[in-house]
Amino acid sequence: MATVDTAKDAAVLAAHAVEEEGVRRRDFIHVATISFAGVGAAAVALPLLGSLSASADVVALSSIEVDISKIEPGQAIKTSWRKQPVFIRNLTPQEVKEASAASLDAMRDPQTLAERTLPGKENWLVTLGVCTHLGCVPLGAAAGEVKGEFGGYFCPCHGSHYDTAGRIMKGPAPTNLAVPEFSFLSDTIIKIG
Amino acid sequence: MIRIFALLIGLFFSGMLLLSFAIGAYTAATETVAETAEHKFHKHAKAVSFAHDGPFGKFDRAQLQRGLKVYKEVCAACHSLNQVAFRNFAEIGYNEDEVKAIAKGWPAETPSVDPETGEASSRPAIAADKIPSPFLNEVAARAANNNALPPDLSLMAKARHNGPAYIYSLLTGYQNQPAALLKKFPDSKTGEGLYYNPYFANLNIAMAPPLNDGQVTFDDGSPNSKAAMAKDVAAFLTWTAEPKMEQRKSAGWAALIFLLIFTGLAFMSYKAIWADKKH
Amino acid sequence: MSFPWAQVYAPKNPVMQWVDERLPLPRFIYNAVGAGYPVPRNLNYFWNFGSLAGAALMIQIVTGIILAMNYYASTDGAFNSVEHIMRNVEAGWFIRYAHMNGASFFFIVVYIHMFRGLYFGSYKAPREMIWLLGVVIFLLMMATGFMGYVLPWGQMSYWGAQVITGFFSAIPVVGEPMRQWLLGGFAPDQAALGRFFSLHYLLPFVIAGVIILHVWALHIPGSSNPTGVHIKAQSDTVPFHPYYTAKDAFGLGVFLIIFVAVTFFAPNLLGHPDNYIPANPLSTPAHIVPEWYYWPFYAILRAFTVDFGIPFSGFVIIPAKLMGVLAMFGSILLLFFLPWLDSSPVRSGNYRPLFKKFFWFGLIPCILILGVCGVMPAEEPFVMLSQIAAAYYFAHFLIILPIISKIEKPLPLPNSITEAVTGKPLEMPQTAAA
Structure with a gap:
């Protein structure tokens, strides 16, 4: 069972x-x-x-070549790279000397001029024309524009003053004007990006 | 009421259609429609096969490069390729420096503005540029081509029925006008400045036969008969029209396989849910 | 109407309970497409096409929104912007081809859905409102599809716009001003392209709104079924979820397999090569052909070749062109009157021997013939064929259907859905209770 x-x-x-x-x-x-x-x-x-x-055609334009042969010492030009303004400034020997000698202690974002330019070409300062505070375009690149208290760039939006090497000296911006990647293809042509 | 209206409208429309039909049928029976030379002598594209045909087909890079050479040395004299940029040639197997060299050495230059004077000018092309047109504008193109406009070729392989085969057939299809055609349609003699080509819609094309045997020399010594070059350039133009074809097919296979599994699972799910319900 | 045995939403999850008490959206969905909606148990695969049409609309809206981000509605830029999408935008070729073929598949699905309604009498009382809203959706789809086809601004886009707006010029007196008003000019140009783009973006959302009304109207009497017999008891139905959600998921899979096969392996199969040639107002293509889904209507438009007037006097009352336009619109508008033209109380064509013959051997072949004639050049024998087929089309709906619905002897209907499915008579609720 x-x-x-x-x-x-x-x-x-x-x-x-x-x-x-x-x-x-x-x-x-x-x-x-x-x-x-x-x-x-x-x-x-x-x-x-x-x-x-970003679409393929936008990415393809991410580097540009600029002819700088027409920029006299003391002058600057404004050009456009990746749809943003870029300042290319030919510093006078006097400006180079002063900017190199400037004390880093007083700076918010300490950097020497040599760190912001290419060796042997310290007179060529290439920076983005975008204020590091809130993205306005600073004045000072075109002839006749206010250059601020330090003779470089001045951002009219909230009063940031940059020196001739594009370093923040006064005002709300936290860092120096950004230096994009660039190189000299020849003495008169630089490639940005 | 609605049905009476419907009946009347229905009778009216159907009646008018049948009347149209009757008159059409009478006309068709009593009058013969004149045949045209295009009807009788137009030919469908030749059967030709390419490496990129079929759901698994891939472009033959070497063939595309040969096709580019044919385009550059022959077609580019008259035809633009304005949807294609030099940078796209990286996709057919050129490296960055080669692309730059092709752009720089292109027979036409990219229109620009003289930075000093502001006058219209031109400069050597860079990789990011679209391929410059051989003519400044349509008027210039027509003026140089006996008032015929050479069409842009970027999309030609998609803008014609059975495009790649059509391009191949057209390029290799030039011939003398058949005697039978002239006998039947004495008025249809190919006109001045036109060329007889049975693969062209109206049989008479304004483009002179563009390719001759041995016209372009390939670096690797590939055959350069007229037919071989026509096939190469047809493959190249297929790529310019559909540059994403390979991505499209491989993505298609992935999607299909995925969906087959999903649908199989969904079917089993559906059957399991309905298992105890007769329907 | 809600069936007394419909399941009631009772969420166990406290979060859902909390939401449901404040905004009964979960309950709404539960009752609309969840377990709270009892559906006849005997639906066949033709009943899948409603949800598929919804899926197709979603595909169009999602891909369309992304396309609109990269498209320029300008006569100079439209063609190139579409090519820009195809070549430069990441996965742009996929999105564009999916949208282009998605339109065709939307129409395929909707045509089968309409065919289902026509054959199984889904338009009859008490479901007339569902049908009327469906015809509205169809008209909106046709307008949307037409305007969308204009946007790439290729040769067929341009000449399609020229021809379709040309219909209006057939209307006496006001026709030509009306056409100019529609186009914002004398020929399709920037103004027309701009408004077509704007409306092409708007109308799909209007369609989505009318679909909500369509489904709302559906939930009043509940779904129809292949026998056309009313739901009588719980055993006639199953809850929508999981029974029909599972079936719809399977149907969606099959639909997507076919859609993907065409989109990825033959994306230009349903298109016309001429639309890869930029619009040229000075050169007309050899044959202007609309998209395939308009072919039958295009054939009806061209079928009228004789003016209506007093014979031999030369006095014309309605010119052939105007009649073609009226007939083309009429061929769709007559669908609005279908519920009252077909007065047979039997819904399903399966039980209507005479209706079935006319449907399968008259209407369907004629629509297919009209489709073929619509793509062919206006030559014989296609014109004559389209005249016969179009004559039948109108006769079928306006003359034959009202007559056969009066004289036909329908086959005996099953007493209930349950009986039709199981072969056993339905146990009526009161018997079951006793």
Whole structure:
């Protein structure tokens, strides 16, 4: 009898097990389907969001070449790089001397002129024309513009004064005018970016 | 009421259509439509196969480079390619310096402005520039080409039915006007300054046969028969029209395989949910 | 109407409870497309196409928003901006091809959805409002599709705009001023392109709004079914979720497989090569052909070749051109009257032997013939074929349908959905209760 009972029980248990197995397998399928749908949605979202990044033609223009042969000492030009203004300034020997000699102690963002220019070309100061405070374009590059108390650049938005090496001397801006990556292709042509 | 109106309108429209049909049928039965030379002698593009054909096809980079050479040395004299920039040539296997060299050495220069005087001028192209057009504007292009405008070729492979084969057929399809055509349509003689080509829609094209055997020499000594060059330039123009073709196909396969698995799972899910419901 | 046995939303999650008490949005969704909406258990795969149409609209809106970020609605810049998207924008080719083919697939899905409604009598009482709103959606889709096709400013875009707005010039007296008003000029130009872009962006959201009304109207009587018999008891229905959400997910998978296959491997299959040629107002393409989804209507437009007037007097009352325009609009507008033209109380075509014959051997072949004639040049035999097919099209809806709905002897209907499915008669609720 006992054997029969056990066999019966075993059969019932087995049947239960099959049922449970079935239930679990079904759940697994639903979970898998929903997970796949989620992964698919993410896989579609990626290119859609990626399309917002800089397009190939914009990236292709990320470096420019500028002819600087016409900039006399003491003058500066404003050009555009990556849709932002860039100041290229030809410092006079006097300015180079003073800027190199300036004491770093008083500066908010201490940097020597040599650190901000290329060796042997210390008279060529290339900076972004974007005030490091809130992004206005400082004055001082064009002839006749206010150059601020330190003879470099002056930002009219909130009164930041930069010296001839584009270093922040006074006002709210936290850092010096940024120096983009640049190099001399020849004595008269520089490549920015 | 609505049904009476509907009946009247239905009778009117259907009646007018049947009347149109009757008159059309009578006309068709009594008058023969004049055949045209285009109808009789136009040919469909030749069957030609390319490495990029089919769902797995990829561009043959060496062929695209040869096609570029043919375009540069032959087609570029008249046809612009204004959707393509020099930097795009990196995609057909040139490195940065080679791209710069191609841009600098391009037969046409990029229009610009003289920085001193402000007058229109030109400068050597750089990699970021689009390929400069051979002519300043449409008037200049027409003036130089017997009043025919050489079309831009950037999208030609997509702007014609069966584009790549059409380009190949057109370039290799010049022939003398068949005697049978002149016999049947004596008025259809190919005009002055036109060339007979059965693959062109109206049979008479203003472009002189552009390719001759051996016209372009390839650095690697690849065959430069007329047919070989036509095929190379057709492949190149397929690339200019559809530069993302390879990404498209590989992304397509990934998406298809993913969706097949998803749909399989969804089907099993659907069957499992409905397992106990008869429907 | 809500069925008394519909499940009631009772969230276990306290957050959902909290939200539901303050803004019953979860409850709304539960009752709309969740377990709270009882649906006939016997729906076939044709009932998948409603949700697929919604999915297709979403694809269009999402890809369209991104395209609009990079598109310039200017006659000088539009063509090049589309090429810019295809070449320079990251994944731009994918988004553009998906939008371009998505339009076609939206129409394929909606045509099958409409066909379902026509065959299974989904337009009949008490579902007339659903049908009327559906026809409104269809009209909006046609307008949106047309204006979208103009935007790339290729040859077919330009000449399509020229021809379609030219319809209006067929209207006597006010036609030409009206056309100039629509275009904002004498020919399609900057003004037309600008307004088409603006409206092409707006109308999909209007469509989405009308879809909400369409689904709202659906939930009043509940979904129809292949037998056309009303729901009588709980055993006739299953909850929408999970039964039909699972089925719709599977259907969506199949739809996406076909959509992806075309978009990635034959993206220009459904387009016209001429639209890769920039618009040129001085040169007309050899054959102006609209997008495939307008072909049947284009064929009807061109089928009228005879003026209506007093015979042999030369006095014309309605010129052929105007009649073509009227017929083309009429062929869609007559759908508004369909619920009252077909007065047969039997909904499903499966139980209507006569209707079924006219449907399968008359209407469907004629629409297909009109489609083929619409893409062919206006030559014989296509003109004559389109005249016969168009004559049948109007006769079918306006003459034949009202008549057969009167004279037809329908087949016996099943007593209930449950009976149709299981073969066993429905146990009526009161019997079950007893």
